[in-house]
Amino acid sequence: MTQSPSPTLPGSRAQTLASAESLVSAYEKAGYTRAHPGILQLAEPFLDLSGEDIRARMFLTSGRSGEELCLRPDFTIPVSRDYLTSEVAGRPHGYCYLGPVFRDRGALPGEFLQAGIESFGRSDKAAADAETLALGLEATAHFGMDTPDIRMGDVGLFVAMVRALDLAPAWKQRLIKDFSRKASLAQDLDRLSLATANGRPDYQGVLAALTGSDPKAAHALITDLLSIAGISAVGGRSIGEIADRFLEQSALDASATLPPYTRSLIERFFSISSDPLEASATMRSLAHDAGIVLTPTLDLFDARNAEIARRGIDLKRITFSSSFGRGMDYYTGFVFELRDGTGEEPLVAGGRYDDLLTRLGAPEPIPAVGFSVWIERLAGGAS
DSSP, rough: OOOOOOOTTTTTHHHHHHHHHHHHHHHHTTOOOOOOOOOOEESSHHHSSEEEEEEEEOOOEEESSSSSEEESSSSSSHHHHHHTTSSSTTTTTEEEEEEEEOOTTTOOEEEEEEEEEEEEEEEHHHHHHHHHHHHHHHHHHTTTTTSSSEEEEEHHHHHHHHSSOEEEOOHOOOOOOTTTTHHHHHHHHHHHHHHHHHHTTTTTEEEEEEEOOOOHHHHHHHHHHHHHTTEETTEEEHHHHHHHHHHHHHHHHHOOOHHHHHHHEEEEEEEEEEEEHHHHHHHHHHHHHHHOHHHHHHHHHHHHHHHHHTTTTOGEEEETTTOOOOOTOOOOOOEEEEESSOOOOEEEEEETTHOOOOOOTTOOOOOEEEEEEEHHHHHHHHH
């Protein structure tokens, strides 16, 4: 439940809570329903769907029946799950929230306050994205910061480009998965390039035999071999997880190839950094030169830019970077962060996550976009 300011709190803390309550009340007046997800959550959705950074910082415990639980590290997944069990599931509906989240942050407090919104089911994606950015800017203005730095990216553009490339499906999936992990993505490109230059590894025959075989049979074979070898777990991974990882590697190694031109194209894409209008022109030129089709994704990008401008936000204020992503695995399109120009951490951050609801059990895809506000950072407290 959301906490109200208490007379026993220090003055600055009470003022921060009062300001946060005022912000979320404004979101309610704008049509967003107040959400109150539980603090104690099932851990599995966060472990499966969040990024590495969140997974490494979660506070975990176990229930009496052995189920793994956690203190909520984020609001997006709990609010999404509550939406899916509500009477409005599948229909356009927006939620706002305010409350503590919990992450291990070393010397910083493990409990901190977040506000935010989540918007579900809107088919007018460009308008919904622009509204989300505008409401995020209202949060910084509410705390006295009228012109924060705006960083913007679009995961969907990288996904569209990779899907248009002449790469094996396993490698397309791997590159997309590692988009927000820049070190891993660079390693992927190096590995593909080296495989192209050096040829297949000596054990390629074994890997090729597994690739294309029945997935269940291949998984059973690997788990049996690991059991015979006396291997039960490595690095916290179960035999089943080790088998999954090995089969993934077999698919990757069996199809490893990256012509220099393709790598150059990817690196050219990642070098794009400018305001959104200039970036759109650069990306259209890149797609034309490479003979790949990015038109639908770029059309959505341009429509979003028009909606942002229509809301009075100067596009020249925005720094768009094609390589910019966020640490959550579930983002699928538009992403953004608002910063104060000096801090290394965002004050407001979010984006579009259209695939998350189906991964949480929705029978059909449901568009979704939202953001979180770090209240103490905006109020000038610990980050």
